[in-house]
Amino acid sequence: MNDGTMKINLLGRLDIVGTNAIDLRFTSLTATSKAKVIVDLSGVDFLASMGVRLLLSNAKALGLRGRKMVICKPDPMVRKVPEATGTDAIIPLYDDVDSAHQALKPP
């Protein structure tokens, strides 16, 4: 995106196996990002605690550099996982890319 926002699309199951498969690539993308990050979960049909851990650790690392991460387009069941743990309060969820994008704009 040309406004300093990076969108990362994830695909498949974010269980232990799936999370381990993308961990390094995802972390290197967010760690080197000078931008705010939108994580598009529309292609993710399963989210387990390992996936929550990956999202949280990268959101924290971004936060330390003054950057934000938000999630967009989670599947209805996938959405229940961050909602059930309360992590949606610190990594906000949006139903579409535009809303996520708007939320990252400076007030």
Added chain:
Amino acid sequence: MNGAGLEISDKPRYATVLSQRFELSVTNDATELPRLTEWLTDIARRLGLPRDIAFRLDLCLHEAVSNVMNHGKRAEEPYPIEVHLLSESDSLTLEIEDDGIPFDPSSVTEIPPPSSLAEAKVGGWGIPLIRRFADRCHYDRRGSRNHLVLLFRRAPESEAPPNGAPPPADR
């Protein structure tokens, strides 16, 4: 009923499947997890389970078995984790058994919802997710074996989105 004890009725009684039981054994190695997922996916398809309950079963089974794999090691040698799924008309019951070190998931202290990104714990969400996505959670130590039973009601009211209050864990 006639004299020979033969029941005669003009109303046919069609056969009904009251319950089905499925079993799988995996070893305590993360490379077994895809086989566990395939086993459950196949059962969900055969039973025609709605996505809501299939997802909750998948999540709780994944968290419970991976927890045994990560924390239940008693030796370098591989050991089996037995999984049973009982499907009944009003519920599905998962049973996970292993002979690793005793571990009662219901004894794990609840993690409070994170108040800020800086203070949030990144890990430890597996047991809280089981508590929230299963309708009942019961642990027993039977002899040298851990025995975890997770119940999922098929009733519509149990399929409401989980809220902040986890169901009470049975001891």
